[in-house]
Amino acid sequence: MAVGQAILLGLVSVVMALGINSVSPNSIGLVGQYRSLSNSEGPIVPPNAEDGDPQFIDINQAQMEFTLGTATFVDSRDPEEFVCGTIPGSVNIPFEYLPEFDLEQYLDSSLGYVSHDEAIIIFCSGEECDLSLHLGRNLQDLGYTKALIFFGGSREWEQAGLNIQRRQDCGN
């Protein structure tokens, strides 16, 4: 009897889950397109990273957050590089052009006033660029508790065969 009831509960759960997901504004795809974790080597961490820095994440976690839409991606490079190719949907906050005054207001506004406990993934071009580290530290200091740094950046993203958004043809 218990097994029969368990099967019934399982079937009702499947029907409810699929039914509600098809009409929910927070619906997700039935089959997630995630990268295999089997060959993960962990996140790239720059040599100048310090204790207390925002968490560094690898390409697998960045791609998972991208697929689920659970994070805001922030490209910390100059606009000239941003338009040549970035992670789709990213916000451009060039670290070099951060204002000296009203930084908090500027960042809150640039990020569309997202909640301070939502995931924000900061990146730049790759290992030679540490703008993401500095911007990540700024965001963390301003109370963004889930500032994450994807140090592999747009290059690792592209090398992994993931989509790049190009607003301008820069010959790359």
Add this chain to the structure above:
Amino acid sequence: MRKLIDNDYVTMLSRLIIGLMYIYASFYKIVEPAVFAKSIWYYHIVPGSLINIMALILPWLELLCGLAILIGICYRGAVLWANVLLVVFIIAFASTIARGIDIDCGCFKAGKSATRAAWKTLWFDVAVLLCGLQLWFSRSKRWMLSGH
């Protein structure tokens, strides 16, 4: 011991603990399936193609089991699921402790505080499982809409 297991009040208390816990746990997962999918991803044990479907179905199963245990409909089936899910969760959680993964941040941490919090959660789940086992073996049928 048998008397204690069959006691109506002890059984009702266990039903309240497990039923309310499952209903409470299911709520945010149903509302925010993407956030729950992320939590499953952090365990690094579920194949990627199964993560989303699991994130969609599990919360409903938890909600239905919680309601069924509280009300007393499809009771044995719900208790069976509740115990199976708890065992699976305990194994999965223990494996993250063994591998040094901090589920909160999804990162690998050797810090003792993270491990201590994880152990606390694990022991809590083991205690809830004991309530679940009590329900499985209890012969009490009081305050149930449709008996066993």
